[in-house]
Amino acid sequence: MSMKSLAQESWNKGRFFFGHKLSSVQVIITYYILITLMALILFYLPIFRQPDSHVPFIDMFFMAVSTISVTGLSTFPISEVFNERGVILLEILFQVGGLGIMMISTFFFIISKRKVTLKQRQLIMTDMNQPRLSGIVRLIRTTFTILLGLQVFSGVAFSFYLKLSGYFHQWVDAFYYGFYISISAVTNSGFDVTGYSVSPYANDFLFLLAIMVLIFIGGIGFPVLVDVKEWLSFKFSKRFNSFRFRFSLFTKIALLSSVILFIGGTLVIFFLEKNHLFNHMDILGQGINSMFYSITTRNAGLQIHDLNDFQTTTLMIFALLMFIGCSPSSVGGGIRTTTIMIIGLYLFAF
Structure with missing residues (x-):
């Protein structure tokens, strides 16, 4: 079975758990619990961590929940625990938490020209707190395109601005922080990955x-x-x-x-x-x-x-x-x- 077929079958049958039919709300909650646990596992992988960094399980679990819910709270300095790859992982998880897992999943269904079923529309309606089914797919297509395009455009603009204004001497650093600030602002995540948030730009109106x-x-x-x-x-x-x-x-x-x-x-x-x-x-x-x-x-x-x-x-x-x-x-x-x-x-x- 192909990955697309497996994803489709998992989506269509996701409302069943231990033989019980789940409501749309329960399915959405289950999805977010699973993605939070996945984030927790990824946070412990050495590829995303600073060497010799140690964080208690409860703090890392709090970080996973805070990331998926884009709360912006953390109990440890992020820059001392996660490396550059870890910060990029956080940016990806911001998208899941900010835009919603159903929006992202449905958008990939749209661009792959797969049919969005009635059950999927009900899950989207629940996840996005919409009162009716009509216009759900159009809402996702328009919103995802606008917000993703805005992040890319502002990320590039910020990167050039930070480099040309002298905030960073290397293009890699300028793009790294430019895109992070862009994604953090659009998704309203607010995590401080540097230890000084955006305070260096306090006088840059x-x-x-x-x-x-x-x-x-x-x-x-x-x-x-x-x-x-x-x-x-x-x-x-x-x-x-x-x-x-x-x-x-x-x-x-x-x-x-x-x-x-x-x-x-x-x-x-x-x-x-x-x-x-x-x-x-x-x-x-x-x-x-x-x-x-x-x-x-x-x-x-x-x-x-x-x-x-x-x-x-x-x-x-x-x-x-x-x-x-x-x-x-x-x-x-x-x-x-x-x-x-x-x-x-x-x-x-x-």
């Missing part, structure tokens, strides 16, 4: 703005990306003048809530830290740093300062933003921006 854009796109929600892509297609086609495109209610709420939280978080952080941690900066630097923390605390977890240097009140604002998180059906977590928006609208109406 153009670079910080580019990272913020990637974080925003990754956390805005997959349906929003599809809506924007459809809007651009209609706008630059002849049908645009005779057809009025309408954004979905989800897109409107997700965009509005994200913008409100971004602006609100920026203003609060700015006024709390402008005479404290940001007192040595000009108004532009204070604004850019406030913007960066407003978006990275909700999504990515990247940092350009030691968090111990912030005021306690600011850290409480960070915790609130982290609690809210990203939009549904995105690479990020949290209770979701739309949840907060709907609660706010309900209270306003009441």
Whole structure:
């Protein structure tokens, strides 16, 4: 039996376990448990480890769970445990955790021109938290293409920028870190593989703005990306003048809530830290740093300062933003921006 046939049979029969029929939710949970265990095994292979590095099992298991869930937490310095190949492995696992195992699997089915069955569509709908089956395959094809293309484009752009700006003297190092920052920002993973996150670029406002854009796109929600892509297609086609495109209610709420939280978080952080941690900066630097923390605390977890240097009140604002998180059906977590928006609208109406 060929590998493709074996994968197809495993996919189609994956809802059966010890003779019991599993629901879509149970199948998805089983898949993620298996991929987490696979990540744990790979982490112990010497090819991905620094020489003589030792990490207790519970810490490595925590790292595997954190990687697949793109939480960004680790209990040990990553640069002291994983080598360059290990970091590349983390980047691959970020894709599985951020984009979802069903999205990646289905995309390979699409490009190999294999039929996506009804059961597979149900699993995709469950994994991506979608309310209906219609448009699932189109959602995956569009989202995967956009996010993967964005990672490649920004990775190349970052690599050239880091090398030509003098941050790195070797092209290999520039491409290595350029692609890592790109993938980490788009997938909202936030792992620190260097020990200083993105702090060396604290005064490079153009670079910080580019990272913020990637974080925003990754956390805005997959349906929003599809809506924007459809809007651009209609706008630059002849049908645009005779057809009025309408954004979905989800897109409107997700965009509005994200913008409100971004602006609100920026203003609060700015006024709390402008005479404290940001007192040595000009108004532009204070604004850019406030913007960066407003978006990275909700999504990515990247940092350009030691968090111990912030005021306690600011850290409480960070915790609130982290609690809210990203939009549904995105690479990020949290209770979701739309949840907060709907609660706010309900209270306003009441």
